[in-house]
Amino acid sequence: MxxxxxxxxxxxxxxxxxxxxxxxxxxxxxxxxxxxxxxxxxxxxxxxxxxxxLPVVDGDPRLGACVGKVGKMICVGLNYSDHAAESGMEVPPEPIIFMKATSAICGPNDDTVVPRGSKKLDYEVELGIVIGKKAKYVSEAEALDYVAGYCVVNDVSEREFQAERSGQWTKGKSCDTFGPTGPWMVTRDEIPNPQELGIWAKVNGEFRQNGNTNTMVYGPAFLVHYLSQFFTLEPGDVIPTGTPPGVGMGFKPEPKYLKAGDVVELGIDGLGAQRQTCVADS
Known part of the structure; x- marks a missing residue:
């Protein structure tokens, strides 16, 4: 479904x-x-x-985030070995975890608001895991039984806020509109292997990211298991699982950051696609 x-x-x-x-x-x-x-x-x-x-919805309505009342959005950093390399960082010995404020979550095609003072706005197409059953201390073998389904997430990031302003990553990940989620959540029965999905992103029609979830360092089953060792995962929690190479900051010699007017399109096989236009904060 x-x-x-x-x-x-x-x-x-x-x-x-x-x-x-x-x-x-x-x-x-x-x-x-x-x-x-x-x-x-x-x-x-x-x-x-x-x-x-059931009644057919007429027209072409706006789509909201595919999960409502998200309790936690728990993100995973540097979870593709080739993305870690382009970031100049080592593959972590355990998953890097950070939280994205739920106020950042928005519809898949809503505008991305460029925050005031932003210099290094970036995109990250990610596979999102949606939890469907309370999970605490679950085994890796049973972890996917706790998953309701999967969706596309754009982990929009402001790299200066994230990495150059001291402290934790959260403030570079949680600005308003930095969490487009959807267009829909596809139930787990329709995605037999979440680690064999094409994943891509384009900016102004140019392919930037073109990878596959099979290059993840830590797969969905391990991540659900791992996170459940530290805190309880609740139904409706969303776990973006990291991004493949091709993000703006990874381009050499000059990074390709986003600016007002840019159009970002991204998607994952079987899970649909998103489209955002970057607009200046009023």
Whole structure:
């Protein structure tokens, strides 16, 4: 199933993409694509519905983030060996973990607001893991049983804020609109191997990232297992899992950072695509 949220910011409704690519309204089945809907019971309730009888959503509505009321967005850094190399950093002996403020989460095609003082705005296409069941101290062998599905995330980053302003990475990762998520969450049963997916990004039509999730250092099962050793993962939590090479800061001799007017497109095989226009902060 491809589950999504559509409508004005803050007033999104739950939806599902049918076999013809039409959005069907799920409001009569679930209140939102949130923790309750993403639980095994919630997903079973949606799966049992007669999708063809649900109302078709007319037009081309705005898509919100595909997961509502996200509790935690836990990001993984330097999780592709070739991206670590372009960043001039070693592959970490354990996953690098940082949090992205949930206020950064936005729709997949919403504008990216260039924050005041930004000099090094960047993009990162990432596979997002969506948790569907409370996970604490889970084994790697059982970890994917706790996953509801997968989605595309753009881990938008301001590199100066992130790396040159001292302290932690969070402030370079959490500006408003720095977390486009979606267009939809694809349930785990439709993605048998999340570590065999093409993953790409373009800026102004130029391919910048063109990789595969099979070059991850730490795969989804390990990451869910690993994170659950430190804190409880809750339904609706989202885990962006790192990015392949080709980000703006990796270009030599001159990095290719984003500016107002640039258009970023990105996607993952089977999970859909996003498109953002960079705009100056008012």
């Amino acid at each position: 491809k589950l999504l949220r559509y409508g004005a910011p803050g007033a999104e409704k739950p939806g599902i993409l049918d076999g013809d690519g039409k959005i069907r309204d799920l409001s009569g089945i679930v209140e939102d694509i949130d923790a309750a809907a993403l639980s095994p019971e919630g997903l079973a309730k949606i799966a049992a519905a007669d999708i063809g009888s």
